[in-house]
Amino acid sequence: MSRVLARSAWRTSEIASRGCLQHSAIQFPFVSDPKRRNAFSTTSRLQLMDTTCFTETQLTVRSAVAQLCAQFPNTYWQAKDQNEEDPTDFHGALAQAGWLGIALPPELGGSGLGISEATMMMQTIAESGAGMAGAQSVHANVYATQPLARFGSKGQIEGTISRIISGEWRTCFGVTEPSTGLDTLRLRTVARKQDGNGGGGYSVSGQKIWITCAKVARKMMLLARTTPLEEIRKPSEGLSLFCIDLDESARGLEMRRIKKMGGRAVDANEVFFDNYKIPADMLVGEENQGFQAILHGMNAERCLLAGEALGLGYAALKKAAEYARERVVFQRPIGMNQGIAHPLADAYMQLEAAKLAAYHAARLYDDENNSNNDASKEEKKVRQHAIGVAANSAKYLAAEAAFRACERAVMTLGGMGYAVEYDVERWLRESLVPRIAPVSREMIMNYVGEKVLGLPRSY
Numbered sequence: 001m002s003r004v005l006a007r008s009a010w011r012t013s014e015i016a017s018r019g020c021l022q023h024s025a026i027q028f029p030f031v032s033d034p035k036r037r038n039a040f041s042t043t044s045r046l047q048l049m050d051t052t053c054f055t056e057t058q059l060t061v062r063s064a065v066a067q068l069c070a071q072f073p074n075t076y077w078q079a080k081d082q083n084e085e086d087p088t089d090f091h092g093a094l095a096q097a098g099w100l101g102i103a104l105p106p107e108l109g110g111s112g113l114g115i116s117e118a119t120m121m122m123q124t125i126a127e128s129g130a131g132m133a134g135a136q137s138v139h140a141n142v143y144a145t146q147p148l149a150r151f152g153s154k155g156q157i158e159g160t161i162s163r164i165i166s167g168e169w170r171t172c173f174g175v176t177e178p179s180t181g182l183d184t185l186r187l188r189t190v191a192r193k194q195d196g197n198g199g200g201g202y203s204v205s206g207q208k209i210w211i212t213c214a215k216v217a218r219k220m221m222l223l224a225r226t227t228p229l230e231e232i233r234k235p236s237e238g239l240s241l242f243c244i245d246l247d248e249s250a251r252g253l254e255m256r257r258i259k260k261m262g263g264r265a266v267d268a269n270e271v272f273f274d275n276y277k278i279p280a281d282m283l284v285g286e287e288n289q290g291f292q293a294i295l296h297g298m299n300a301e302r303c304l305l306a307g308e309a310l311g312l313g314y315a316a317l318k319k320a321a322e323y324a325r326e327r328v329v330f331q332r333p334i335g336m337n338q339g340i341a342h343p344l345a346d347a348y349m350q351l352e353a354a355k356l357a358a359y360h361a362a363r364l365y366d367d368e369n370n371s372n373n374d375a376s377k378e379e380k381k382v383r384q385h386a387i388g389v390a391a392n393s394a395k396y397l398a399a400e401a402a403f404r405a406c407e408r409a410v411m412t413l414g415g416m417g418y419a420v421e422y423d424v425e426r427w428l429r430e431s432l433v434p435r436i437a438p439v440s441r442e443m444i445m446n447y448v449g450e451k452v453l454g455l456p457r458s459y
């Protein structure tokens with residue numbers, strides 16, 4: 001048995017022993033025969049995505065998460081979207097089953113799995129019909145805990161991570177600002193150090209925007225400036241990462257919910273800080289090195305987003321294909337028309353290609369994380385570059401493929417594509433999110449142009 005398979009087998013038993021497998025009904029016929037395992041997928045054709053070459057652990061995650069999500073049908077998500085209501089019970093169910101710690105080490109209460117499995121979990125959530133809203137209701141809890149686990153102090157880790165995994169607390173990620181946008185290194189929210197007489201700590205002033213789930217979160221991973229822009233040597237310095245309490249009843253904190261196009265179940269907010277006081281021990285890692293800490297999680301987040309986009313795309317395509325088989329107009333199923341069939345076939349191939357890119361990126365990320373640390377500095381740089389290119393490309397490809405699949409699904413359903421009851425209009429609205437956030441498609445193309453093609457930097 002190869003090293004990878006041996007590891008995944010251990011991980012499967014680990015999930016099982018943690019109870020995450022309690023809902024799983026699927027058997028894995030190829031487990032004891034690695035050669036056959038890599039032959040062809042036995043996935044039912046009712047499930048569109050081809051599952052060849054996924055590890056046993058990934059398939060186990062997919063099956064168990066799908067079964068949990070089945071308790072939250074499309075009507076649940078339609079209502080949450082229409083009423084702009086947080087899916088609190090969905091978040092609670094995932095937490096209760098132990099899924100929020102999927103990519104955290106066992107010593108911190110997590111499952112010890114990787115971003116490959118977390119990506120599969122996020123895809124399965126979106127694909128279940130929950131879409132981006134379902135994914136976003138848990139996304140930050142899976143991703144924002146990564147820099148905390150890596151750079152946080154013992155006290156921060158012990159006091160916070162277990163509560164996030166258990167679902168007692170939720171967290172959000174505070175990076176984007178209205179005046180700096182994608183130019184993150186110029187962000188202006190400041191955290192000023194207070195002298196000892198004032199009790200020490202920091203005073204935060206500034207504004208964040210688009211902060212998902214801030215209204216329901218107890219914690220925010222906040223990126224703020226601790227050294228003025230004019231005094232730093234490198235643009236990536238001078239920012240610090242904090243894990244702060246979000247207490248709207250305290251002085252100096254205000255939030256305003258943004259009305260938005262899709263994913264309306266989860267709140268997105270403007271957050272205003274006006275001399276908001278935070279204790280010194282909320283600093284994560286070293287002062288002024290917060291951007292490095294955030295970078296650690298960015299490639300992982302791109303993989304998760306790619307998975308979420310894929311889930312949305314496959315869900316929409318499945319619905320479109322079902323409709324095209326059944327809807328009869330001019331005395332034949334509309335799917336008999338190539339004008340309907342070809343765009344759907346194209347959408348399928350685009351999704352499958354993006355899927356390969358996404359899980360390739362996640363595997364590179366995990367392999368690097370699991371590798372022993374004796375590589376030279378130069379070697380590490382090369383690997384980080386490869387992971388960055390793969391993760392960004394995957395996010396781009398998956399977002400574009402998902403958008404195309406959702407748009408074609410709406411067109412396939414005709415008038416019914418516009419009806420809430422058929423879900424595809426909700427998914428189309430949500431499919432814009434992975435194209436914009438956490439980094440836009442244009443900035444990914446800038447990145448590939450510069451870092452891969454060696455073209456002059458355009459911004």
Ligand SMILES: Cc1cc2nc3c(=O)[nH]c(=O)nc-3n(C[C@H](O)[C@H](O)[C@H](O)COP(=O)(O)OP(=O)(O)OC[C@H]3O[C@@H](n4cnc5c(N)ncnc54)[C@H](O)[C@@H]3O)c2cc1C
Nearest residue numbers: 173174175176181182210211212436437438439440442459
């Ligand atoms: C639903 C949703 C949820 C979000 N959740 C969070 C969250 O939880 N936490 C958080 O911190 N942020 C969040 N964001 C913010 C998101 O990460 C940003 O919206 C995104 O990074 C884009 O930034 P911006 O909106 O300021 O765009 P801008 O920077 O204003 O850019 C606007 C447009 O100009 C293009 N552009 C800018 N510069 C260039 C250039 N040099 N070359 C080519 N094109 C360029 C961009 O690609 C984009 O199309 C969320 C956003 C959305 C929509």
